[in-house]
Amino acid sequence: MENSHVRDAMHTPTETEGSAAAMGAKIQAQGTNVHYGDKHALKDVTLDIRAGEVTSFIGPSGCGKSTFLRCLNRMNDTIDGCRVSGTVMMDGEDIYDPKIDVVQLRARVGMVFQKPNPFPKSIYDNIAYGPRIHGLAANKDELDEMVVTSLEKAGLLAEVKDRMDSPGTGLSGGQQQRLCIARAIAINPEVILMDEPCSALDPIATAKIEELIDELRENYTIVIVTHSMQQAARVSQRTAFFHLGELIEVGDTEQIFTNPRHKLTQGYITGRFG
Amino acid sequence: MPFSFLLLVLAGLAVISYRFGTARARAVAPGRQSQLHSRPMYHGLYAAMWCGVPALLIATLWVAFQPLLVKGLVMGGLPDAYQALPEARLNLVWNDIRNLAIGDVVRAQPAPEIQAAADTFHRLYAIGNSALALLCLVLAIAGASFALRRVSLTLRARNQVEKVITVFLIASSMVAILTTVGIVLSLLFESLRFFTKVPPLEFLFGLHWSPQTALRADQVGSSGSFGAVPLFTGTLLISLIAMCVAVPVGLMSAIYMSEYAHRKFRAIAKPMLEILAGIPTVVYGFFAALTVAPFIRRFGEGMGLSVASESALAAGLVMGVMIIPFVSSISDDVINAVPQAMRDGAYALGATKSETIRNVIVPAALPGIVGGVLLAVSRAIGETMIVVMAAGLAANLTFNPLDAVTTVTVQIVTLLTGDQEFDSAKTLAAFALGLVLFCVTLALNVFALHVVRKYREQYE
Amino acid sequence: MSELTVKSGQGGARTRELVAAGIGKRYRAERRFRIFGLVAIVSALVFMALLFASIIGKGYTAFVQTEIRLPISYDVAVIDPEGVRDAAEMRRANYGKLYRDGIQSLFPEVEGRTDRRLLNGLVSSGATFEIRDAVIDSPDLIGKKGEIWVPAADDVDMLVKGRIDRNEPENTRRVSDKEIAWVDALQKDGRLETRFNWRFFTQGDSREPELAGIWGAVAGSFLTMLVTLLLSFPLGVATAVYLEEFAPKNRWTDIIEVNINNLAAIPSIVFGLLGLAVFLQFFGLPRSAPLVGGLVLTLMTLPTIIIAARVSLKSVPPSIREAALGLGASKMQMVTNDVLPLAMPGILTGTIIGMGRALGETAPLLMIGMVAFIVDIPHGFTDPATALPVQIYIWADSAERAFVERTSAAIMVLLAFLIVMNAAAVILRSRFERRW
Ligand SMILES: Nc1ncnc2c1ncn2[C@@H]1O[C@H](COP(=O)(O)OP(=O)(O)O)[C@@H](O)[C@H]1O
Numbered sequence A: 001m002e003n004s005h006v007r008d009a010m011h012t013p014t015e016t017e018g019s020a021a022a023m024g025a026k027i028q029a030q031g032t033n034v035h036y037g038d039k040h041a042l043k044d045v046t047l048d049i050r051a052g053e054v055t056s057f058i059g060p061s062g063c064g065k066s067t068f069l070r071c072l073n074r075m076n077d078t079i080d081g082c083r084v085s086g087t088v089m090m091d092g093e094d095i096y097d098p099k100i101d102v103v104q105l106r107a108r109v110g111m112v113f114q115k116p117n118p119f120p121k122s123i124y125d126n127i128a129y130g131p132r133i134h135g136l137a138a139n140k141d142e143l144d145e146m147v148v149t150s151l152e153k154a155g156l157l158a159e160v161k162d163r164m165d166s167p168g169t170g171l172s173g174g175q176q177q178r179l180c181i182a183r184a185i186a187i188n189p190e191v192i193l194m195d196e197p198c199s200a201l202d203p204i205a206t207a208k209i210e211e212l213i214d215e216l217r218e219n220y221t222i223v224i225v226t227h228s229m230q231q232a233a234r235v236s237q238r239t240a241f242f243h244l245g246e247l248i249e250v251g252d253t254e255q256i257f258t259n260p261r262h263k264l265t266q267g268y269i270t271g272r273f274g
Numbered sequence B: 001m002p003f004s005f006l007l008l009v010l011a012g013l014a015v016i017s018y019r020f021g022t023a024r025a026r027a028v029a030p031g032r033q034s035q036l037h038s039r040p041m042y043h044g045l046y047a048a049m050w051c052g053v054p055a056l057l058i059a060t061l062w063v064a065f066q067p068l069l070v071k072g073l074v075m076g077g078l079p080d081a082y083q084a085l086p087e088a089r090l091n092l093v094w095n096d097i098r099n100l101a102i103g104d105v106v107r108a109q110p111a112p113e114i115q116a117a118a119d120t121f122h123r124l125y126a127i128g129n130s131a132l133a134l135l136c137l138v139l140a141i142a143g144a145s146f147a148l149r150r151v152s153l154t155l156r157a158r159n160q161v162e163k164v165i166t167v168f169l170i171a172s173s174m175v176a177i178l179t180t181v182g183i184v185l186s187l188l189f190e191s192l193r194f195f196t197k198v199p200p201l202e203f204l205f206g207l208h209w210s211p212q213t214a215l216r217a218d219q220v221g222s223s224g225s226f227g228a229v230p231l232f233t234g235t236l237l238i239s240l241i242a243m244c245v246a247v248p249v250g251l252m253s254a255i256y257m258s259e260y261a262h263r264k265f266r267a268i269a270k271p272m273l274e275i276l277a278g279i280p281t282v283v284y285g286f287f288a289a290l291t292v293a294p295f296i297r298r299f300g301e302g303m304g305l306s307v308a309s310e311s312a313l314a315a316g317l318v319m320g321v322m323i324i325p326f327v328s329s330i331s332d333d334v335i336n337a338v339p340q341a342m343r344d345g346a347y348a349l350g351a352t353k354s355e356t357i358r359n360v361i362v363p364a365a366l367p368g369i370v371g372g373v374l375l376a377v378s379r380a381i382g383e384t385m386i387v388v389m390a391a392g393l394a395a396n397l398t399f400n401p402l403d404a405v406t407t408v409t410v411q412i413v414t415l416l417t418g419d420q421e422f423d424s425a426k427t428l429a430a431f432a433l434g435l436v437l438f439c440v441t442l443a444l445n446v447f448a449l450h451v452v453r454k455y456r457e458q459y460e
Numbered sequence C: 001m002s003e004l005t006v007k008s009g010q011g012g013a014r015t016r017e018l019v020a021a022g023i024g025k026r027y028r029a030e031r032r033f034r035i036f037g038l039v040a041i042v043s044a045l046v047f048m049a050l051l052f053a054s055i056i057g058k059g060y061t062a063f064v065q066t067e068i069r070l071p072i073s074y075d076v077a078v079i080d081p082e083g084v085r086d087a088a089e090m091r092r093a094n095y096g097k098l099y100r101d102g103i104q105s106l107f108p109e110v111e112g113r114t115d116r117r118l119l120n121g122l123v124s125s126g127a128t129f130e131i132r133d134a135v136i137d138s139p140d141l142i143g144k145k146g147e148i149w150v151p152a153a154d155d156v157d158m159l160v161k162g163r164i165d166r167n168e169p170e171n172t173r174r175v176s177d178k179e180i181a182w183v184d185a186l187q188k189d190g191r192l193e194t195r196f197n198w199r200f201f202t203q204g205d206s207r208e209p210e211l212a213g214i215w216g217a218v219a220g221s222f223l224t225m226l227v228t229l230l231l232s233f234p235l236g237v238a239t240a241v242y243l244e245e246f247a248p249k250n251r252w253t254d255i256i257e258v259n260i261n262n263l264a265a266i267p268s269i270v271f272g273l274l275g276l277a278v279f280l281q282f283f284g285l286p287r288s289a290p291l292v293g294g295l296v297l298t299l300m301t302l303p304t305i306i307i308a309a310r311v312s313l314k315s316v317p318p319s320i321r322e323a324a325l326g327l328g329a330s331k332m333q334m335v336t337n338d339v340l341p342l343a344m345p346g347i348l349t350g351t352i353i354g355m356g357r358a359l360g361e362t363a364p365l366l367m368i369g370m371v372a373f374i375v376d377i378p379h380g381f382t383d384p385a386t387a388l389p390v391q392i393y394i395w396a397d398s399a400e401r402a403f404v405e406r407t408s409a410a411i412m413v414l415l416a417f418l419i420v421m422n423a424a425a426v427i428l429r430s431r432f433e434r435r436w
C-alpha cells in the first residue's frame, strides 16, 4: 500500500527535472533498475547529475544510495549476481553500451569509498598508481608533479611532503581519506563519486573534507552519498532523497531542506525515521 | 592367552558388570527411582569402569614393560663370560637369543648357553602371559564386585563416572605433548651418542659423506665420512626445484580460481587439483623414478647434455607437482583475506583485473604468501618417498640439477633400513640427521605460522 | 601549479586521450596474465592425467596372468613312494619333476641340458605349489594323468603381454628366439592363455613376479589401520572435546594447542624415528609388526583428527549447549548427549581423511622394519607384516621388469581404496552438512 503510494508520488519531481535541466546534465540516469540476484535493490530511478555541481544522495540506510552511485562508474560489474538495467548516459553516451570500456569509463569517473582504502604502498605510490597504469605521465618529473599537484589539491601536501615514501596505511583516518581523494583526482577525472566519505572520520577531519569538496567543485562534477543531512546541506547544491530503492524526490538542496514536496522526505529530514 | 583375546574377555566382563550395575540400581530402589542420586545407567557404567579400567591399565603397562623385564632377566642369567662383553656384542647376543626363541631361522647351531637363554626367554614369556591373564581377571572381578556392593540410593555414580571420563580426556590431550617430548628426547639422546663418536662440527660442516665406508671403529670420525653438507645442499637443491614448480603454478592457479574462473569451472577444477594432494607420495616416487627421470634423461641427452639417471631435476619436479595444491590452497586463503575494499580501490581507478591482482592484491597478500611458501618449503624438506625412490644415494656436493644428489631423508632411510646393529655410528647418524630435519622444519613452521597469523590479524 | 588552474574539460580530455592510447596494450597484458593462470591449472591437471595414464597403462596387464596347460602324470613313485597318503609327507615330494616332465613331453624334440633347462624355464617355479595343492586337495589323482593350468614364468608373461619387443635383436632381448618359438607353439595348441590373475589378490609377496600378490600387504595395512583407528579416534575425539569444551583458557592449554599444530607439520619420517627409538628400542616391541606401525601412524594422524574434531565441535551452535544445560544436564551429559552427536559427521569426515593419509603413508613404516620381505599373510597384530604402500616401494625397487606391472597394479588398488574412503568422506559431509 505504502509502496504504490510512493511510486505515484515519485514521478512528479523526476519528470519535471528531466526536461528542465537537460542541457547542464553531465550524467542522466533513465529508468535504472538494479537487482542483486532476486533482490530488487534499485527501482526505476530517473535522475540527472549536473556538471560542476555537488549532488548529494540522502536516505535511510539500505535504500540504495550506494547501489545507485556504483551504477555511475559501473562498479556494480564487480559484484557477482548484480544486474543493472535502464540507461545511464554520460555526456550523451550510454555507459552501459557494450562499446564502452569500463577501464576508460572509470578513468573519467573517480570514486572515493566509505572506509579509506589506501593501498599497502607508499604515499607516493598510492597517488602515482592511477597515472602509472593509465600511462598519463611521460616521465618521472611529470609524475612527480602530478603527485604533488594532487596532494596539494587534496590539501594533504603540507602534512606528508616529508614522508612520501612511508606507507599510506600509516596515516590517520582523515589523512587516509584525503589520500584516497588525491589518488582519485591524480588521474584528473571528470566526475568524482564519494560514498559516505566522512562516516568513518572525526568532526575535524570531516570539516577538512567538506572544505575540500567545496574547492573541488570548481573543476569536477561531484556526487556524494551522505548519512548526515547537515553535511548534505553544507556541501551540495542539489539533493536527491531515496527510500526503499526508489528515488522519492530531487531538487535544489535549499528547497529539499526547507520545503520538501513529499511527505516521506519531510519525515526523513525532520528525523522521524532513518 | 593372546593379548587380544584377553582384551575381549575384559570387554565382555565390563558389559556384564554394566548389566548387573543397572539391575542392582533398579533393585535397591523399587518404585523409588526418583530417589536414586544417579540414573541406573550411571551405576552400570560405574561398575563397568571398576571392572575394566584397572585391569586394562595393568595389562597395558605389563605389555609395555614385559620385554624390558624379560631382557633383563635373560641377560642377567647368562654366564659371566657373556656379561663381560661390550654392549654392542651383547646386543647381538640378545638378538640371537630372541630370534631363537621366536623361532626365526638361525644360521648356525646355537651355543648351549644361548639355547638355554632362549628357553628361559620362552618360559618367562609363558609365565608372564598367564600371570597377566590371571591378574587381570582377578582385578576385573574384584573391581566389579566392589562397585556392585557400593550401589545404593546415595551413591554419586554419575559424578564418579564423569570424573573418570574427565581424567581420560585430560590424559588424551597429554598424548600430543608426550609425542613431542618423545620425539625430542629420542632424537636428542641418540644424537648425543652419535656426537660422542663424531664431533658435531665435523657432522654439520664436513664436506664428505660416505657412511658405508666407515666400517671399522677407527675409521669413524677420523676418516671424515660423516660430513653432512652434501646432504644439506642436496636437500636444498631439490626443494628449490620443487618450489620453482610449485610456487608459480600454485599461485597462478589460486589467482585464476579465485579471480577469473567461472563458478562451474572452479567447482570442477578445484577438487581435481586437490586430488594431487591426496595421492600417496610413494606413487609420486614411482612415477618420478620410472617415467619422469628417464624422460628427462632422454630429453637432456637429445640436447647434448649429460644427465644422471637419478637427476635432482626429476625428483624436484615431481615433488613440486605434489606441493602445488598445498601452495594453491594457502594462496587461495590468503588472497581471499585481502579485503574487497582494496580491490574496489583499484577498480575504481580504472585498473584492469590483472593490474589489480599484480599491483594491489599480490603485494597486499605477500606476507601471507611468503608464510605459505615457507610451510611448503618445510614440506619439501621433510618429504621422503619421492626422493628415496627418485633421487638416489650419491652424496654429490653440487648445484647442477642434472646431477644426482641425495637428501637428508634419503640418508635416514638408507641408514636405518636393512639389518643394522642399533648402536653403530651409522644408525646413530640417522638420528642426528633426524634432529637437524626436525629443528629446521619446526623453525620454518613456527616462523611461517607466525607470519601468516600476523597477516590475518592485519585484515581482521 | 599550472595544472591546478586547468579547467576540468581540458584536463579530462587529455586523460581520455592518453587512456585510450594505452588501452590496447593493457588489455593484451590482461589476456596474457589470464592465459598464464589457465596454463598453470591445465598443466597441473595434465601432469595428473599423465600420472594416472602412465600407471594404468603400465599396470592393467597385471590383472591377468599368462598360464600354461601342462599334461601331468601324477606318478606314485614321486608323490607317495611309501603309499601311506600322509599329507605332511606328500607336501615334501618333488613336484618340480612332474611339471618339468610335463613340459618336456610337449616338446620331445628338445635335446641337451641347456635347451631343456631353457624349456623348463618357461614355466614358473610356482607350478610346484599348484600341482602340490591339486594333489593334496584330491589324493585320488595319484597314479593318474591329467592336465593342469600353471603360471608361466615372468619373461614369458611379459612376452605374451607385449611388454618384450619381439623385433629387438636377440642378444639384447630377455627371451631367446627359441623360447619365442616354443611360446608360439604352445599358444597355437591352445595350451597358453592369459587368465584372470587371482594370485595377485590372494597371495603374499614373492621373489617371483608371477607369484607375487598384494594380499599380505593388504592384510598388513588392514591390521595397521585397525590399530590406528582404534587408538587415534578415541584419543583424538577426547582431546578435541577436552580442549573445546572443558579446558580452561590458560598457558597450559595454549601449549597443548601450539604443540598439536606443530605436530601436524612434522615430517612423517620423524615419527618413524620416534617409533624406532621408543617402541622398538626402548619398549622392545617386535619389528615389522602392525601393532607398532599402528602406534606410529596414530601419533601421526592424531593432530589431523583433533583439528577436524575441534572445528566440528566449534560449529555446533551455543544455543544447543545452553538448551541442554538449561534442562539441568551436567556438562558431561551435554557433551555426550547433545554436542557430540551433532558434531559426529564432521569428526568422522576428518577421521576418514586422516585414515586415508595414514593408509598412503610409507616413510615411517620403513623405519620400523615393515619393509622386510615377508611372504606369509599376517594374522595378528604382532606378526611380521608389510603394508600396501611399502609393498609398492619394495616392488618398485625390484629389478625384474614384471614387477613394474605389479607395482602399477598395486598402486591402482591403493588408489582405489583411497578413492572409496574419500568418496565416503564427501558423501558423509554432504549428507549431514548442516546449516545453522
Ligand atoms: N552485494 C550485494 N548483494 C546483495 N544485496 C546487496 C548488495 N549490496 C547491497 N545490497 C542490498 O541492496 C540494498 C541497497 O543497498 P545499498 O545501496 O548499499 O544501501 P545504502 O548505501 O543506501 O545504505 C540493501 O537492501 C542491501 O541489502
Ligand SMILES: [Mg+2]
Pocket: A065, A066, A067, A195
Ligand atoms: Mg551505503
